[in-house]
Amino acid sequence: MDYQFPRQLFPSFYNSGPPESVLKHCAGNWGCYNRVRPQGGSGPLSSTTFTSSHQVRGETWCHTEPVPVPLLSPKNAFLWHTPPDPLDFTKHIQNFFMDHCHDAFGSMGEILGENFNFKQGPKDKYRRDSVHMWTVKNFLDVLKYNICHQSYSSRSVDAYSSLLSDVVPSVPTELLGSLLYEELTEQRDRLLFCEAATGGALAFIPFSESGGSSEHGCLLYPGKKGLDHLNFHKVVLQHHQGGSSILDATSSQPFSVQLKGTVRQISTTSLSNDCCVAVRSDHLCGVWRLSERNEPRLLQVVKTREVATCITVSPHILGEVLVASESGAANLWTVGRGMQKVREEGSNLYFNANSAWRWCEFSAHPRVMVYADRTGAELTDIRMSPVSGHTLFRISNTSECKSGERLIMARYLGDTHPFHHLVTTQYSVYVMDERFPCLPMVKWDHMMQSPPMFCHIVPGSASNASVQGGTRNTKILLGSQNSQEITMLQYSGGRAEACFSQGPPQALLRPRDSLKHLPVQLPHRLETATNRLSHLLQV
Structure with a gap:
């Protein structure tokens, strides 16, 4: 494990005094040397050069395809939809009735207006089949009294209600209005931001390279209309000249498992050629084990009383999983031994955010975890009872935070650096170091339309480090939920040198x-x- 500390932190992030104190070297917006670091050997100050914490240049992400290419080829029975003939009036009316049924049949009252009689007395001779509306009025007047509505019924009124279901509702207007407003508000909030989708339900497990220009792996994704089928699909990533890559999935059929709920999140880890996969739905969590030669094997399934909001497999010990739920509890699940509650919070960490969402991640130590909610994140030592922790990230005291900002997701960057964590909010993305709590190492103000709900880390390689002057360039891929955007961020450092970002955020084709x-x-x-x-x- 790399325990090397950076030689110097950026002055804008480091302060040895109280958290709310102002740096003495700052004079308003003048004479401030924040976000730069001196570079060069011993000598006069005039020969000292400074390096910015943000490098303008970085690796460029080149698009090899104009649009996203589907993983599976189209089925043989798939037919392209051909528009109807402009002169085929019957086909156009049929499409109108199917696509706009409310507009087509909502005028039932005008169509049947001649068959209703609003006068009291006997029916007219020429309107023997008309309906007397004074009978309906008398029935509605009786309902004003304190009587049992279930016992007092009328066949004619029931028939009218079935005929005019789009005009005369069976639920009182006042109650229907409040319920409709509540449902529409909930649907809009779900469209803007769905907490259940945090973390993403897509994962790729690379297997050992077999040589050549291809790389084998297993792609995990949900399937079917209800997204209740977990697919393990072995694919081959073929690299071609010019830097392009093609994902080939035609050689095998996916191994599919039907679950009792929608797949909300997939978490994976690999140790010694063995892979552990944890999947959560709303009230069920399962763990599978697989390898390059062995098919996926279910190890255990547990049912949670509250809605599960996070599941994370341990990168240190196979078979250990962290599960967080809306009750505020975080449990350490050892497969085959059961769950152990390691932390529980009845409210938000730092202020009331009116959110029951909780998140858990592992850290550099196998018994120190990150416990997060919408207000911030804390490092929790679960070896002690009661547990102790210190703040890793806090919304309320973080500099340059906007009003109403909330934490969206936290991710342990163990593949890149053993002490780095990624924290995303509605407006910004941070890289935190658990050795220096509350001191962001890198910060981006991302340009995505909706908050990022999924992230994938691509650590820098040794060849990439030689090109970048000895520092590995780590790539962070962020995916949004509704706008379907994918943005790439790049940063280097964190070991001997302080972290700094490289290049602007790059967006895939929208x-x-x-x-x-x-x-x-x-x-x-x-x-x-x-x-x-x-x-x-x-x-």
């Missing part, structure tokens, strides 16, 4: 930019596609 690659559409279908792709970026 859905809105893929419109020109679609087949030629009719004008109204082109307008619909444009609105949908633009809506993805707005929500």
